[in-house]
Amino acid sequence: MAQIHLEVVTPAGSVVSEDVDIVTAPGTNGEFGVLANHAPFLTTIKTGVLHYKKDKDVKYLMVSGGFAEVSGNAITFLVENAEYGQEIDVPRALLAKERAVKQLAQEQAHAENINRILVTSALQRAMARLAAAERTKLQ
Known part of the structure; x- marks a missing residue:
């Protein structure tokens, strides 16, 4: 089987440099695979x-953001x-x-409070406008 040369480079240096049969990666628009003699992109x-x-x-390998x-x-x-799976400290x-999930939950709860405050303020403004309009008609 024909092979393609794979290079994975981070700011710290080269992580992978070898000829392989196939590469599958997480593209921004979806996962993609590349074999030997693939069209340029x-x-x-x-x-x-x-x-x-x-x-x-x-x-x-775990990879994060790039090209x-x-x-x-x-x-x-x-x-x-880029980190090989076996090199990752699982604990x-x-x-x-866990820390990230908790932070997201706190931000979501905070965002809901902000939304509740914003909605309450909008309701109060609307009620004040209606009251002002009603009073204006009575004059």
């Missing part, structure tokens, strides 16, 4: 899992961060997830 990458296969071995370019018989990813990642 450029796309943005969202945070997600990039995986590639070489022979029967599949490797998974991918297919040119010649190579695909290059320039991303903010730390779980704590980070």
